[in-house]
Amino acid sequence: MTTLLEVKDLSVSFDVFGGEVQAIRNVNLDVKKGEAVAIVGESGSGKSVTAQTVMRLIAMPPGRIKNGQILFEGQDLLKLSEKDMQKIRGNKIGMIFQDPMTSLNPTMTVGKQISEGLIKHQGLSKSEAKERAIEMLKLVGIPTPEARYKQYPHEFSGGMRQRVMIAIALACNPALLIADEPTTALDVTIQAQILRLMKKLQEQLDTSIILITHDLGIVADVCDRVMVMYAGQIVESGTKEEIFANPSHPYTKGLLNSLPKLSQRKDEPLIPIHGTPPDLIAPPPGCGFCDRCPYAMNICATTPPEVTDLGGSHKVRCWLQDPRAQSDKKTEVGV
Template sequence: MTDTILSVENLDVSFQSYNGLIKAVRGVTFDLKKGETLAIVGESGSGKSVTAKSIMQLLPKKTTVINNGSIVYEGNDLLTYSKKEMEKIRGSEISMVFQDPMTSLNPTMKIGKQVMEGILKHKKISKKEAFVRAKELLELVGIPNAEERMKSYPHEFSGGMRQRVIIAMALASDPSVLIADEPTTALDVTIQAQILDLMKNIQKKTGTSILIITHDLGVVVNMAKRVAVMYAGQIVETGTLEEIFYDSKHPYTWGLMQSMPKLHQDRSVPLIPIAGSPPDVSKLHDGCPFAARCPYVMKVCHNHMPDQSTISGTHSVSCWLQDERAPHVEKPELGGNNVDKSKTS
């Protein structure tokens, strides 16, 4: 019996455009285990959200091309599901929390009715029972005076409270998998911490598996046990939180870490940005997509994609620096080295 609940294998996702085929996701592979939190991290445009929306089948049908791969949930490939079959899974067994709660809430409908709507759609219960369940969910996500607030409209809630409502709606049908796509980006630091703590507490109570999509390494430290680093539509490094923060192997991961503030760092010391910009995925050539920005680039990097190297049973990386013929490179001092190590254990 496997403890893997969701498995994405060699997924390729492209979009048809006037400029040709845009290869947004290329050969992405990862597993999500029951009850764990996996973070997919990378810059904007790296393919994180496209991967998440592929799982939910929320990409536009007319322009989306999935010509390779599988998305297996509980032993079944979701890519073979019909629209009707997917509607039974979406929201019921796999739910998604989006970045901006106002785009997910109906401004003309009271909060209680919106939460009840999802419950009634996926569960065969009465409106009275759905009301009670909606109240319980709002209490679970920390909405004070939940029964009274059910009569309120979205504009009467703060940004943090609206995001709590979205989480309550996502939990309405007790999903096995919760996908959180940049769930705290629009919130201030204090509210962000509250939302992350809320998601961790809910996971402890319900055993829900969480796939969190983020560009924020602070979110990764607070939420995840395993991390997949994405760049230009590919996963370039995967490992446990400790392996990624303390023993990362890919120069792109090093760049992300160097751009992260160190604990106790003098504020006058500037962060080190990654030089250049992510590549145009409609014009990718052979070779490593990070080659143009990599300070350790070699000739082979421009001409051939590196194979995946296995560092440990949980840690893998795609980089020519792992080849035995590559020169030795001294890893730079990383911001992650000063992250509280207790958070990664």
């Protein structure tokens, strides 16, 4: 498949009163055309900063892109002017934000909010944009779209507002859709509906998707590949089959162990990941997960782990999976 987006050695920092927050540290990822990729990790791991950097939405200052490339359709987005980026945002790359209530303009009807991108990027007339906006409302499953077109965001439920956000993001048929925790504020029933809708629209429109979430459990039916992020780095990546069947980083194992299982007894507690993420103003010299890892070795505290290729597309940044550690046989790692 053709590579649509490629992020190379991306590092992003924020200059704050206390020092330099190294939010993203040498991140590498790629998305193929028509592919759905999940970026998972706990809050503060760098998922949203990565997405906002791709969209060039990081405020500078305090943000600062230290190094790297963001190649979209072969073009480095970091070298484009703001005027050129405005031609890409909402047109070739769409984004669904976490909270639809704060992302939608409360003073404008939802129809007008869908139409404005069509008028700006597609050059449609107001009547043509209205017709297309009503089609999009119908496509995302909103009943009586002609009436809903004239309503304001406060007249919609949380799930309906999220569907409006999806309609806005997909109105111009973007090649890439970035969904930043699109189901966080919704109940589990609506979560499932939104995820099914995204998968259906991806197949219909052949749109690539980056799904950002902290929950590994919701990506199994939607995504083709998974990238696990921790402390500003991609610590494990692979197909969903590789990640779920053979999690190889202790953090990935911890995320999976913290999920409830159908076979779990009522009195059986969930297994949490103990400790807290590292301070990215002064990140540890070795592995960022070292202080929370029950299998940490001496080298983990002093030397950044190298990326180990486990075969297929499965890669992990962990000393435990290094061939030298495997041959030593001194440490046993299990889920």
